[in-house]
Amino acid sequence: MGAFFRRLRKDKVGLIGFIGVMLIVFIGLFAPLIATHSPTEMFNEYRLQSPNSEFWLGTDDLGRDIFSRLIYGARVSLMVGIIAVGIGAGIGLACGLIAGFFQGRIDNIIMRIMDVLFAFPDLLLALAIVAILGPNLKNTMIAIGIVFIPVFTRLVRSSVITVKEMDYISNAQSIGASNKRVIVKHILPNILAPFLVQTTLALSSAILAEASLSFLGLGIQPPDPSWGSMLNSSRRFMELAPWTAIFPAIFIVFTILCFNLLGDSLRDLLDPRLRKK
Protein backbone atom coordinates (compact mmCIF):
# COMPACT_ATOMS: atom_id res chain seq x y z
CA MET A 1 0.00 0.00 0.00
CA GLY A 2 2.85 2.37 0.94
CA ALA A 3 4.63 1.51 -2.29
CA PHE A 4 1.44 2.19 -4.18
CA PHE A 5 1.11 5.69 -2.72
CA ARG A 6 4.81 6.41 -3.38
CA ARG A 7 4.30 5.47 -7.02
CA LEU A 8 1.03 7.37 -7.20
CA ARG A 9 2.79 10.52 -6.00
CA LYS A 10 5.03 10.36 -9.07
CA ASP A 11 2.10 9.76 -11.41
CA LYS A 12 0.49 13.19 -11.63
CA VAL A 13 -2.50 12.10 -13.72
CA GLY A 14 -3.25 9.20 -11.38
CA LEU A 15 -2.90 11.52 -8.42
CA ILE A 16 -5.48 13.91 -9.91
CA GLY A 17 -7.84 10.95 -10.33
CA PHE A 18 -7.21 9.78 -6.78
CA ILE A 19 -7.83 13.24 -5.30
CA GLY A 20 -10.98 13.60 -7.42
CA VAL A 21 -12.31 10.24 -6.24
CA MET A 22 -11.53 11.11 -2.63
CA LEU A 23 -13.36 14.41 -3.09
CA ILE A 24 -16.47 12.62 -4.38
CA VAL A 25 -16.26 10.13 -1.50
CA PHE A 26 -15.94 13.02 0.96
CA ILE A 27 -18.94 14.79 -0.58
CA GLY A 28 -20.96 11.59 -0.45
CA LEU A 29 -20.04 10.82 3.15
CA PHE A 30 -20.64 14.30 4.49
CA ALA A 31 -23.57 15.27 2.24
CA PRO A 32 -25.81 16.41 5.14
CA LEU A 33 -23.06 18.78 6.34
CA ILE A 34 -22.18 20.14 2.90
CA ALA A 35 -25.67 20.55 1.41
CA THR A 36 -27.23 23.96 2.01
CA HIS A 37 -30.84 22.75 1.77
CA SER A 38 -32.80 19.53 1.88
CA PRO A 39 -32.46 17.80 -1.52
CA THR A 40 -36.21 17.21 -1.71
CA GLU A 41 -37.54 20.46 -0.26
CA MET A 42 -39.50 22.47 -2.82
CA PHE A 43 -39.32 26.27 -2.73
CA ASN A 44 -42.32 26.97 -4.92
CA GLU A 45 -41.66 30.69 -5.11
CA TYR A 46 -38.09 30.11 -6.35
CA ARG A 47 -38.60 27.84 -9.34
CA LEU A 48 -35.89 27.81 -12.06
CA GLN A 49 -33.79 30.41 -10.26
CA SER A 50 -30.39 31.00 -11.79
CA PRO A 51 -27.34 30.49 -9.48
CA ASN A 52 -27.37 33.03 -6.65
CA SER A 53 -26.15 33.46 -3.08
CA GLU A 54 -29.07 31.49 -1.63
CA PHE A 55 -29.14 28.69 -4.23
CA TRP A 56 -25.51 28.35 -5.31
CA LEU A 57 -26.21 26.34 -8.46
CA GLY A 58 -29.78 27.56 -8.97
CA THR A 59 -33.06 25.70 -8.58
CA ASP A 60 -34.97 23.24 -10.75
CA ASP A 61 -38.54 23.38 -12.09
CA LEU A 62 -39.93 22.36 -8.69
CA GLY A 63 -37.89 24.93 -6.80
CA ARG A 64 -35.44 22.39 -5.35
CA ASP A 65 -31.85 23.43 -4.67
CA ILE A 66 -29.65 21.95 -7.41
CA PHE A 67 -26.44 22.15 -5.35
CA SER A 68 -27.94 20.10 -2.50
CA ARG A 69 -29.44 17.57 -4.92
CA LEU A 70 -26.06 17.14 -6.61
CA ILE A 71 -24.33 16.66 -3.26
CA TYR A 72 -26.84 14.00 -2.18
CA GLY A 73 -26.68 12.59 -5.71
CA ALA A 74 -22.99 11.85 -5.10
CA ARG A 75 -24.03 9.66 -2.18
CA VAL A 76 -26.52 7.78 -4.36
CA SER A 77 -24.01 7.35 -7.20
CA LEU A 78 -21.30 6.07 -4.88
CA MET A 79 -23.66 3.74 -3.05
CA VAL A 80 -24.94 2.26 -6.30
CA GLY A 81 -21.38 2.01 -7.63
CA ILE A 82 -19.95 0.32 -4.56
CA ILE A 83 -22.81 -2.10 -3.91
CA ALA A 84 -23.33 -3.00 -7.58
CA VAL A 85 -19.61 -3.63 -8.08
CA GLY A 86 -19.60 -5.53 -4.76
CA ILE A 87 -22.33 -7.83 -6.09
CA GLY A 88 -20.63 -8.30 -9.47
CA ALA A 89 -17.12 -8.66 -8.07
CA GLY A 90 -18.19 -10.95 -5.20
CA ILE A 91 -20.17 -13.39 -7.32
CA GLY A 92 -17.67 -13.08 -10.18
CA LEU A 93 -14.77 -13.83 -7.84
CA ALA A 94 -16.48 -16.93 -6.44
CA CYS A 95 -17.50 -18.22 -9.89
CA GLY A 96 -14.09 -17.44 -11.41
CA LEU A 97 -12.22 -19.16 -8.57
CA ILE A 98 -14.38 -22.29 -8.81
CA ALA A 99 -14.26 -22.41 -12.62
CA GLY A 100 -10.52 -21.75 -12.84
CA PHE A 101 -9.44 -23.97 -9.98
CA PHE A 102 -11.62 -27.03 -10.53
CA GLN A 103 -12.01 -26.70 -14.31
CA GLY A 104 -13.71 -29.65 -16.05
CA ARG A 105 -17.48 -29.85 -16.06
CA ILE A 106 -18.17 -27.15 -13.45
CA ASP A 107 -15.93 -24.74 -15.39
CA ASN A 108 -17.83 -25.55 -18.56
CA ILE A 109 -21.22 -24.94 -16.96
CA ILE A 110 -20.18 -21.65 -15.31
CA MET A 111 -18.49 -20.30 -18.43
CA ARG A 112 -21.41 -21.16 -20.73
CA ILE A 113 -23.72 -19.23 -18.39
CA MET A 114 -21.23 -16.34 -18.48
CA ASP A 115 -21.14 -16.53 -22.30
CA VAL A 116 -24.89 -16.02 -22.31
CA LEU A 117 -24.74 -13.08 -19.88
CA PHE A 118 -21.85 -11.62 -21.84
CA ALA A 119 -23.87 -11.76 -25.04
CA PHE A 120 -26.08 -8.89 -23.92
CA PRO A 121 -25.08 -5.27 -24.41
CA ASP A 122 -24.60 -4.05 -20.79
CA LEU A 123 -27.26 -1.39 -20.69
CA LEU A 124 -29.83 -3.64 -22.31
CA LEU A 125 -29.37 -6.38 -19.73
CA ALA A 126 -29.59 -3.86 -16.89
CA LEU A 127 -32.72 -2.36 -18.50
CA ALA A 128 -34.38 -5.77 -18.79
CA ILE A 129 -33.58 -6.66 -15.17
CA VAL A 130 -34.76 -3.31 -13.80
CA ALA A 131 -37.88 -3.60 -15.91
CA ILE A 132 -38.86 -6.88 -14.28
CA LEU A 133 -37.77 -6.04 -10.75
CA GLY A 134 -39.22 -2.54 -10.84
CA PRO A 135 -37.26 0.72 -10.90
CA ASN A 136 -35.84 1.70 -7.50
CA LEU A 137 -32.48 2.09 -5.77
CA LYS A 138 -32.13 -1.53 -4.63
CA ASN A 139 -33.09 -3.05 -7.97
CA THR A 140 -30.81 -0.67 -9.86
CA MET A 141 -27.88 -1.95 -7.78
CA ILE A 142 -28.87 -5.58 -8.34
CA ALA A 143 -29.31 -5.07 -12.10
CA ILE A 144 -25.95 -3.35 -12.54
CA GLY A 145 -24.28 -5.93 -10.27
CA ILE A 146 -25.55 -8.82 -12.42
CA VAL A 147 -24.20 -7.11 -15.53
CA PHE A 148 -20.70 -7.14 -14.01
CA ILE A 149 -20.66 -10.83 -13.00
CA PRO A 150 -19.37 -12.23 -16.34
CA VAL A 151 -16.60 -9.61 -16.61
CA PHE A 152 -15.21 -10.50 -13.17
CA THR A 153 -15.71 -14.23 -13.63
CA ARG A 154 -13.72 -14.27 -16.88
CA LEU A 155 -10.95 -12.15 -15.42
CA VAL A 156 -10.61 -14.19 -12.22
CA ARG A 157 -10.83 -17.52 -14.05
CA SER A 158 -8.03 -16.66 -16.46
CA SER A 159 -5.84 -15.34 -13.63
CA VAL A 160 -6.49 -18.47 -11.56
CA ILE A 161 -5.59 -20.76 -14.47
CA THR A 162 -2.25 -18.94 -14.87
CA VAL A 163 -1.42 -18.93 -11.15
CA LYS A 164 -2.49 -22.58 -10.73
CA GLU A 165 0.35 -23.71 -12.98
CA MET A 166 2.98 -22.14 -10.72
CA ASP A 167 5.36 -24.41 -8.81
CA TYR A 168 4.40 -23.03 -5.41
CA ILE A 169 0.82 -24.24 -5.93
CA SER A 170 1.89 -27.81 -6.71
CA ASN A 171 4.32 -27.62 -3.79
CA ALA A 172 1.52 -26.56 -1.45
CA GLN A 173 -0.70 -29.34 -2.77
CA SER A 174 2.05 -31.94 -2.45
CA ILE A 175 2.49 -31.18 1.24
CA GLY A 176 -1.22 -31.79 1.76
CA ALA A 177 -2.73 -28.28 1.70
CA SER A 178 -6.49 -28.45 1.23
CA ASN A 179 -8.17 -26.90 -1.81
CA LYS A 180 -9.64 -24.18 0.41
CA ARG A 181 -6.21 -23.33 1.82
CA VAL A 182 -4.59 -23.29 -1.62
CA ILE A 183 -7.31 -20.99 -2.98
CA VAL A 184 -7.43 -18.60 -0.04
CA LYS A 185 -3.75 -18.50 0.95
CA HIS A 186 -1.94 -19.00 -2.34
CA ILE A 187 -4.16 -18.19 -5.31
CA LEU A 188 -6.29 -15.31 -4.05
CA PRO A 189 -3.42 -12.98 -3.04
CA ASN A 190 -1.76 -13.54 -6.41
CA ILE A 191 -4.75 -12.61 -8.53
CA LEU A 192 -5.65 -9.48 -6.56
CA ALA A 193 -3.83 -6.93 -8.75
CA PRO A 194 -5.89 -7.34 -11.95
CA PHE A 195 -8.99 -7.83 -9.81
CA LEU A 196 -8.41 -4.51 -8.06
CA VAL A 197 -7.85 -2.67 -11.34
CA GLN A 198 -11.04 -4.13 -12.79
CA THR A 199 -12.93 -3.13 -9.64
CA THR A 200 -11.87 0.51 -9.97
CA LEU A 201 -12.77 0.62 -13.65
CA ALA A 202 -16.07 -1.15 -12.94
CA LEU A 203 -16.94 1.57 -10.40
CA SER A 204 -16.94 4.21 -13.10
CA SER A 205 -19.02 1.95 -15.37
CA ALA A 206 -21.49 1.33 -12.53
CA ILE A 207 -21.89 5.04 -11.84
CA LEU A 208 -22.38 5.60 -15.56
CA ALA A 209 -24.93 2.77 -15.75
CA GLU A 210 -26.90 4.17 -12.82
CA ALA A 211 -26.93 7.63 -14.40
CA SER A 212 -28.03 6.10 -17.73
CA LEU A 213 -30.84 4.08 -16.15
CA SER A 214 -32.02 7.07 -14.14
CA PHE A 215 -31.82 9.23 -17.27
CA LEU A 216 -34.20 6.78 -18.95
CA GLY A 217 -36.53 6.92 -15.94
CA LEU A 218 -35.72 3.34 -14.92
CA GLY A 219 -33.23 3.97 -12.12
CA ILE A 220 -33.56 6.06 -8.99
CA GLN A 221 -37.08 7.43 -8.73
CA PRO A 222 -38.08 10.99 -7.77
CA PRO A 223 -37.91 12.71 -5.37
CA ASP A 224 -34.60 10.94 -4.54
CA PRO A 225 -31.76 12.84 -6.21
CA SER A 226 -29.83 11.16 -9.01
CA TRP A 227 -27.55 12.95 -11.47
CA GLY A 228 -29.01 11.01 -14.40
CA SER A 229 -32.63 11.80 -13.60
CA MET A 230 -31.74 15.45 -12.89
CA LEU A 231 -30.22 15.70 -16.35
CA ASN A 232 -33.22 14.01 -17.89
CA SER A 233 -35.80 16.26 -16.24
CA SER A 234 -33.75 19.33 -17.22
CA ARG A 235 -34.24 18.56 -20.92
CA ARG A 236 -37.73 20.05 -20.91
CA PHE A 237 -36.56 23.52 -19.99
CA MET A 238 -32.79 23.58 -20.41
CA GLU A 239 -32.89 26.33 -23.03
CA LEU A 240 -34.60 28.51 -20.42
CA ALA A 241 -32.55 27.31 -17.46
CA PRO A 242 -29.28 25.84 -18.77
CA TRP A 243 -27.84 25.47 -15.24
CA THR A 244 -30.30 22.64 -14.58
CA ALA A 245 -28.48 20.59 -17.24
CA ILE A 246 -24.93 21.92 -17.05
CA PHE A 247 -24.18 21.16 -13.39
CA PRO A 248 -25.46 17.57 -13.31
CA ALA A 249 -23.51 16.93 -16.55
CA ILE A 250 -20.34 18.37 -14.97
CA PHE A 251 -20.74 16.20 -11.84
CA ILE A 252 -21.27 13.03 -13.91
CA VAL A 253 -18.34 13.69 -16.24
CA PHE A 254 -16.01 14.73 -13.39
CA THR A 255 -16.76 11.60 -11.36
CA ILE A 256 -16.41 9.17 -14.25
CA LEU A 257 -13.26 10.95 -15.44
CA CYS A 258 -11.63 10.70 -11.98
CA PHE A 259 -12.46 7.00 -11.63
CA ASN A 260 -11.10 6.35 -15.13
CA LEU A 261 -7.90 8.29 -14.38
CA LEU A 262 -7.40 6.36 -11.15
CA GLY A 263 -8.22 3.02 -12.80
CA ASP A 264 -5.81 3.66 -15.68
CA SER A 265 -3.09 4.72 -13.32
CA LEU A 266 -3.67 1.72 -11.06
CA ARG A 267 -3.45 -0.60 -14.06
CA ASP A 268 -0.17 0.94 -15.16
CA LEU A 269 1.24 0.78 -11.62
CA LEU A 270 0.23 -2.81 -10.98
CA ASP A 271 1.20 -4.15 -14.40
CA PRO A 272 5.01 -4.34 -14.54
CA ARG A 273 4.86 -4.51 -18.35
CA LEU A 274 3.14 -1.14 -18.54
CA ARG A 275 5.03 0.48 -15.70
CA LYS A 276 7.92 1.67 -17.83
CA LYS A 277 5.59 3.24 -20.44
Next chain:
Amino acid sequence: MYVLSYIVRRVASIIPVLIGISILIFLIMQVIPGDIVSILLGTEATPELKEQMREEFGYNLPLYQQYWNWISGVVVGDFGHSLRTGAAVLPEILSRFTLTLELTIFASVIAWIISIPLGVIAAVRRNKGSDIGIRVISLLGVSVPNFALATIIILVLSLQFNYFPPVGYVGLFEDPIRNLERLLIPALVLGASMAGSIMRMTRSSVLEVLEQDYIRTARAKGIREHFVIYRHAFRNALIPVLTVIGMQIGFLLGGTVIVEQIFSLPGLGQYVLTGIMQRDIPVVQGSILFIASMFVFVNLLVDILYGFLNPRISYD
Protein backbone atom coordinates in the same frame (compact mmCIF):
# COMPACT_ATOMS: atom_id res chain seq x y z
CA MET B 1 -10.16 -25.77 -46.03
CA TYR B 2 -8.97 -25.07 -42.49
CA VAL B 3 -10.55 -21.63 -42.70
CA LEU B 4 -13.88 -23.05 -43.78
CA SER B 5 -13.97 -25.68 -41.05
CA TYR B 6 -12.96 -23.01 -38.50
CA ILE B 7 -15.84 -20.78 -39.63
CA VAL B 8 -18.30 -23.69 -39.47
CA ARG B 9 -17.07 -24.59 -35.96
CA ARG B 10 -17.34 -20.99 -34.77
CA VAL B 11 -20.85 -20.62 -36.22
CA ALA B 12 -21.86 -23.91 -34.55
CA SER B 13 -20.45 -22.70 -31.23
CA ILE B 14 -22.86 -19.76 -31.08
CA ILE B 15 -25.94 -21.99 -31.29
CA PRO B 16 -25.86 -22.98 -27.57
CA VAL B 17 -25.21 -19.33 -26.68
CA LEU B 18 -28.26 -18.25 -28.69
CA ILE B 19 -30.37 -20.94 -27.02
CA GLY B 20 -29.07 -19.80 -23.63
CA ILE B 21 -29.92 -16.17 -24.45
CA SER B 22 -33.46 -17.12 -25.46
CA ILE B 23 -33.97 -19.12 -22.23
CA LEU B 24 -32.59 -16.29 -20.10
CA ILE B 25 -34.76 -13.64 -21.78
CA PHE B 26 -37.80 -15.88 -21.44
CA LEU B 27 -37.13 -16.55 -17.76
CA ILE B 28 -36.44 -12.86 -17.02
CA MET B 29 -39.84 -11.99 -18.47
CA GLN B 30 -41.53 -14.60 -16.25
CA VAL B 31 -40.25 -12.97 -13.06
CA ILE B 32 -42.21 -9.74 -13.64
CA PRO B 33 -43.87 -9.11 -10.30
CA GLY B 34 -47.64 -9.07 -10.30
CA ASP B 35 -50.03 -10.71 -12.70
CA ILE B 36 -49.29 -9.40 -16.20
CA VAL B 37 -52.90 -10.00 -17.26
CA SER B 38 -54.21 -7.86 -14.38
CA ILE B 39 -51.71 -5.13 -15.33
CA LEU B 40 -52.90 -5.19 -18.94
CA LEU B 41 -56.59 -5.19 -18.08
CA GLY B 42 -56.23 -2.53 -15.41
CA THR B 43 -59.52 -1.59 -13.78
CA GLU B 44 -61.51 -3.75 -16.20
CA ALA B 45 -60.02 -6.93 -14.76
CA THR B 46 -62.66 -9.51 -13.83
CA PRO B 47 -61.80 -13.15 -13.09
CA GLU B 48 -63.50 -14.26 -16.34
CA LEU B 49 -61.74 -11.68 -18.48
CA LYS B 50 -58.40 -12.53 -16.88
CA GLU B 51 -58.88 -16.24 -17.53
CA GLN B 52 -59.92 -15.55 -21.11
CA MET B 53 -56.86 -13.39 -21.72
CA ARG B 54 -54.53 -15.96 -20.11
CA GLU B 55 -55.88 -18.59 -22.43
CA GLU B 56 -55.60 -16.30 -25.45
CA PHE B 57 -51.93 -15.51 -24.80
CA GLY B 58 -51.10 -19.02 -23.57
CA TYR B 59 -50.10 -17.82 -20.08
CA ASN B 60 -52.04 -20.68 -18.49
CA LEU B 61 -49.70 -23.27 -20.03
CA PRO B 62 -46.72 -24.76 -18.15
CA LEU B 63 -43.53 -22.68 -18.49
CA TYR B 64 -41.64 -25.13 -20.70
CA GLN B 65 -44.57 -25.24 -23.09
CA GLN B 66 -44.81 -21.43 -23.19
CA TYR B 67 -41.08 -21.30 -23.98
CA TRP B 68 -41.42 -23.96 -26.64
CA ASN B 69 -44.35 -22.17 -28.29
CA TRP B 70 -42.41 -18.90 -28.31
CA ILE B 71 -39.06 -20.25 -29.53
CA SER B 72 -40.56 -22.51 -32.20
CA GLY B 73 -42.33 -19.42 -33.51
CA VAL B 74 -39.09 -17.39 -33.39
CA VAL B 75 -37.25 -20.04 -35.44
CA VAL B 76 -39.77 -19.66 -38.28
CA GLY B 77 -39.83 -15.87 -38.00
CA ASP B 78 -42.94 -15.48 -35.84
CA PHE B 79 -41.89 -13.40 -32.81
CA GLY B 80 -45.48 -13.06 -31.59
CA HIS B 81 -47.69 -9.99 -31.38
CA SER B 82 -47.58 -6.89 -29.20
CA LEU B 83 -49.89 -7.19 -26.20
CA ARG B 84 -50.74 -3.51 -26.52
CA THR B 85 -51.19 -2.92 -30.25
CA GLY B 86 -51.63 -6.45 -31.57
CA ALA B 87 -49.03 -5.72 -34.29
CA ALA B 88 -46.62 -8.51 -35.28
CA VAL B 89 -43.30 -8.03 -33.48
CA LEU B 90 -40.78 -9.14 -36.14
CA PRO B 91 -41.85 -6.78 -38.97
CA GLU B 92 -41.76 -3.93 -36.46
CA ILE B 93 -38.27 -4.97 -35.28
CA LEU B 94 -36.99 -5.19 -38.84
CA SER B 95 -38.40 -1.85 -39.91
CA ARG B 96 -36.94 -0.13 -36.83
CA PHE B 97 -33.67 -2.00 -37.13
CA THR B 98 -33.00 -0.22 -40.44
CA LEU B 99 -32.73 3.06 -38.55
CA THR B 100 -30.70 1.60 -35.68
CA LEU B 101 -28.33 -0.11 -38.11
CA GLU B 102 -27.90 3.08 -40.13
CA LEU B 103 -27.21 5.01 -36.93
CA THR B 104 -24.74 2.36 -35.71
CA ILE B 105 -22.86 2.27 -39.03
CA PHE B 106 -22.80 6.06 -39.25
CA ALA B 107 -21.51 6.37 -35.67
CA SER B 108 -18.90 3.64 -36.23
CA VAL B 109 -17.59 5.27 -39.41
CA ILE B 110 -17.31 8.63 -37.63
CA ALA B 111 -15.50 6.93 -34.74
CA TRP B 112 -13.03 5.08 -37.00
CA ILE B 113 -12.24 8.13 -39.11
CA ILE B 114 -11.45 10.15 -36.00
CA SER B 115 -9.89 7.61 -33.71
CA ILE B 116 -7.58 5.36 -35.72
CA PRO B 117 -5.42 8.11 -37.30
CA LEU B 118 -5.33 10.01 -33.99
CA GLY B 119 -4.38 6.84 -32.10
CA VAL B 120 -1.49 6.18 -34.49
CA ILE B 121 -0.32 9.82 -34.31
CA ALA B 122 -0.40 9.70 -30.49
CA ALA B 123 1.73 6.54 -30.46
CA VAL B 124 4.25 7.81 -32.99
CA ARG B 125 4.56 11.17 -31.26
CA ARG B 126 4.58 9.63 -27.80
CA ASN B 127 4.81 12.07 -24.86
CA LYS B 128 4.85 15.09 -27.20
CA GLY B 129 2.19 17.80 -27.06
CA SER B 130 0.00 16.17 -29.71
CA ASP B 131 0.09 12.82 -27.86
CA ILE B 132 -1.00 14.46 -24.61
CA GLY B 133 -3.76 16.38 -26.41
CA ILE B 134 -5.05 13.23 -28.10
CA ARG B 135 -4.96 11.30 -24.82
CA VAL B 136 -7.03 13.99 -23.12
CA ILE B 137 -9.57 13.88 -25.98
CA SER B 138 -9.77 10.08 -25.81
CA LEU B 139 -10.18 10.10 -22.05
CA LEU B 140 -12.99 12.63 -22.37
CA GLY B 141 -14.51 10.44 -25.08
CA VAL B 142 -14.77 7.47 -22.73
CA SER B 143 -15.75 9.55 -19.70
CA VAL B 144 -18.54 11.70 -21.11
CA PRO B 145 -21.75 9.64 -21.19
CA ASN B 146 -23.63 9.88 -24.48
CA PHE B 147 -26.72 11.35 -22.81
CA ALA B 148 -24.63 14.09 -21.18
CA LEU B 149 -22.86 14.83 -24.47
CA ALA B 150 -26.18 14.93 -26.33
CA THR B 151 -27.63 17.33 -23.75
CA ILE B 152 -24.58 19.60 -23.92
CA ILE B 153 -24.58 19.63 -27.76
CA ILE B 154 -28.30 20.46 -27.91
CA LEU B 155 -27.77 23.18 -25.32
CA VAL B 156 -24.82 24.78 -27.14
CA LEU B 157 -26.55 24.61 -30.52
CA SER B 158 -29.76 26.14 -29.22
CA LEU B 159 -28.22 28.83 -27.02
CA GLN B 160 -25.24 29.84 -29.16
CA PHE B 161 -26.50 29.20 -32.70
CA ASN B 162 -30.24 29.27 -32.19
CA TYR B 163 -30.37 25.88 -33.91
CA PHE B 164 -32.67 23.15 -32.67
CA PRO B 165 -31.76 19.69 -33.94
CA PRO B 166 -34.71 18.27 -35.87
CA VAL B 167 -36.46 15.34 -34.24
CA GLY B 168 -38.01 12.30 -35.89
CA TYR B 169 -36.69 10.29 -38.80
CA VAL B 170 -36.65 10.54 -42.57
CA GLY B 171 -35.54 7.46 -44.52
CA LEU B 172 -32.18 7.48 -46.32
CA PHE B 173 -33.72 6.74 -49.72
CA GLU B 174 -36.65 9.07 -49.12
CA ASP B 175 -34.57 12.22 -48.64
CA PRO B 176 -30.83 11.69 -48.09
CA ILE B 177 -30.15 15.29 -47.05
CA ARG B 178 -32.85 15.38 -44.38
CA ASN B 179 -31.82 11.90 -43.30
CA LEU B 180 -28.27 13.14 -42.78
CA GLU B 181 -29.54 16.21 -40.93
CA ARG B 182 -31.48 14.03 -38.52
CA LEU B 183 -28.81 11.43 -37.92
CA LEU B 184 -25.61 13.50 -37.88
CA ILE B 185 -25.77 14.70 -34.26
CA PRO B 186 -27.04 11.39 -32.83
CA ALA B 187 -24.28 9.57 -34.73
CA LEU B 188 -21.66 12.04 -33.50
CA VAL B 189 -22.83 11.53 -29.93
CA LEU B 190 -22.74 7.74 -30.26
CA GLY B 191 -19.46 7.79 -32.15
CA ALA B 192 -17.68 9.95 -29.56
CA SER B 193 -17.54 7.32 -26.81
CA MET B 194 -16.59 4.64 -29.32
CA ALA B 195 -13.85 6.88 -30.69
CA GLY B 196 -12.40 7.34 -27.20
CA SER B 197 -11.98 3.60 -26.63
CA ILE B 198 -10.60 2.90 -30.11
CA MET B 199 -8.15 5.81 -29.86
CA ARG B 200 -6.77 4.48 -26.57
CA MET B 201 -6.50 0.94 -27.85
CA THR B 202 -4.87 2.03 -31.14
CA ARG B 203 -2.31 4.12 -29.26
CA SER B 204 -1.30 1.41 -26.81
CA SER B 205 -1.35 -1.29 -29.45
CA VAL B 206 0.83 0.69 -31.90
CA LEU B 207 3.17 1.61 -29.02
CA GLU B 208 3.61 -2.05 -28.17
CA VAL B 209 4.28 -3.04 -31.77
CA LEU B 210 6.76 -0.17 -32.25
CA GLU B 211 8.95 -1.74 -29.57
CA GLN B 212 9.19 -5.08 -31.38
CA ASP B 213 12.47 -6.27 -32.92
CA TYR B 214 11.11 -6.43 -36.46
CA ILE B 215 10.34 -2.72 -36.36
CA ARG B 216 13.92 -2.01 -35.31
CA THR B 217 15.11 -4.27 -38.13
CA ALA B 218 12.89 -2.49 -40.65
CA ARG B 219 14.25 0.87 -39.51
CA ALA B 220 17.83 -0.44 -39.58
CA LYS B 221 17.27 -1.49 -43.20
CA GLY B 222 16.57 2.16 -43.96
CA ILE B 223 12.88 1.80 -44.77
CA ARG B 224 11.13 5.15 -44.68
CA GLU B 225 9.41 5.88 -41.36
CA HIS B 226 5.85 6.15 -42.69
CA PHE B 227 6.34 2.82 -44.45
CA VAL B 228 7.51 1.29 -41.16
CA ILE B 229 4.47 2.68 -39.39
CA TYR B 230 1.80 1.77 -41.91
CA ARG B 231 3.20 -1.42 -43.49
CA HIS B 232 4.77 -3.02 -40.45
CA ALA B 233 3.38 -1.53 -37.25
CA PHE B 234 -0.18 -0.58 -38.10
CA ARG B 235 -1.32 -3.89 -39.58
CA ASN B 236 -0.06 -5.85 -36.60
CA ALA B 237 -1.46 -3.33 -34.16
CA LEU B 238 -4.92 -3.63 -35.70
CA ILE B 239 -5.78 -6.97 -34.09
CA PRO B 240 -6.52 -5.76 -30.55
CA VAL B 241 -8.12 -2.65 -32.06
CA LEU B 242 -10.48 -4.90 -33.96
CA THR B 243 -11.55 -6.58 -30.71
CA VAL B 244 -12.50 -3.21 -29.26
CA ILE B 245 -14.30 -2.24 -32.47
CA GLY B 246 -16.31 -5.47 -32.40
CA MET B 247 -17.28 -5.01 -28.78
CA GLN B 248 -18.10 -1.35 -29.31
CA ILE B 249 -20.44 -2.07 -32.22
CA GLY B 250 -22.31 -4.44 -29.93
CA PHE B 251 -22.48 -1.80 -27.23
CA LEU B 252 -23.65 0.77 -29.75
CA LEU B 253 -26.64 -1.45 -30.46
CA GLY B 254 -27.51 -1.11 -26.77
CA GLY B 255 -26.39 2.53 -26.54
CA THR B 256 -28.83 3.58 -29.23
CA VAL B 257 -31.61 3.16 -26.63
CA ILE B 258 -30.61 6.45 -25.01
CA VAL B 259 -29.75 8.38 -28.15
CA GLU B 260 -32.94 7.32 -29.92
CA GLN B 261 -34.88 8.43 -26.86
CA ILE B 262 -33.20 11.87 -26.74
CA PHE B 263 -33.58 12.58 -30.46
CA SER B 264 -37.02 10.92 -30.78
CA LEU B 265 -35.77 8.45 -33.36
CA PRO B 266 -38.13 5.52 -33.85
CA GLY B 267 -35.43 2.85 -33.81
CA LEU B 268 -35.11 -0.52 -32.16
CA GLY B 269 -33.82 0.98 -28.91
CA GLN B 270 -36.92 3.10 -28.52
CA TYR B 271 -39.06 0.06 -29.32
CA VAL B 272 -37.43 -1.92 -26.48
CA LEU B 273 -37.79 0.98 -24.07
CA THR B 274 -41.46 1.51 -24.91
CA GLY B 275 -42.00 -2.26 -24.58
CA ILE B 276 -40.35 -2.21 -21.15
CA MET B 277 -42.35 0.78 -19.96
CA GLN B 278 -45.59 -0.82 -21.14
CA ARG B 279 -44.61 -4.30 -19.93
CA ASP B 280 -45.26 -5.63 -23.42
CA ILE B 281 -43.63 -9.06 -23.03
CA PRO B 282 -43.52 -10.23 -26.67
CA VAL B 283 -42.03 -6.89 -27.75
CA VAL B 284 -39.34 -6.92 -25.04
CA GLN B 285 -38.55 -10.63 -25.49
CA GLY B 286 -38.36 -10.38 -29.25
CA SER B 287 -36.35 -7.20 -29.52
CA ILE B 288 -33.85 -8.09 -26.79
CA LEU B 289 -33.34 -11.52 -28.38
CA PHE B 290 -32.79 -9.79 -31.72
CA ILE B 291 -30.27 -7.28 -30.36
CA ALA B 292 -28.37 -9.88 -28.31
CA SER B 293 -28.20 -12.16 -31.37
CA MET B 294 -26.83 -9.28 -33.44
CA PHE B 295 -24.23 -8.70 -30.72
CA VAL B 296 -23.19 -12.37 -30.89
CA PHE B 297 -23.00 -12.28 -34.70
CA VAL B 298 -20.86 -9.13 -34.71
CA ASN B 299 -18.42 -10.77 -32.29
CA LEU B 300 -18.38 -13.90 -34.43
CA LEU B 301 -17.58 -11.80 -37.47
CA VAL B 302 -14.74 -10.09 -35.60
CA ASP B 303 -13.39 -13.50 -34.56
CA ILE B 304 -13.37 -14.71 -38.14
CA LEU B 305 -11.78 -11.47 -39.37
CA TYR B 306 -8.89 -12.04 -36.93
CA GLY B 307 -7.64 -14.90 -38.99
CA PHE B 308 -7.47 -12.81 -42.13
CA LEU B 309 -5.64 -10.01 -40.38
CA ASN B 310 -3.27 -12.18 -38.42
CA PRO B 311 -1.97 -15.28 -40.18
CA ARG B 312 -0.33 -16.37 -36.91
CA ILE B 313 -3.75 -17.26 -35.48
CA SER B 314 -4.27 -20.97 -35.90
CA TYR B 315 -7.55 -22.35 -37.21
CA ASP B 316 -6.99 -25.76 -35.60
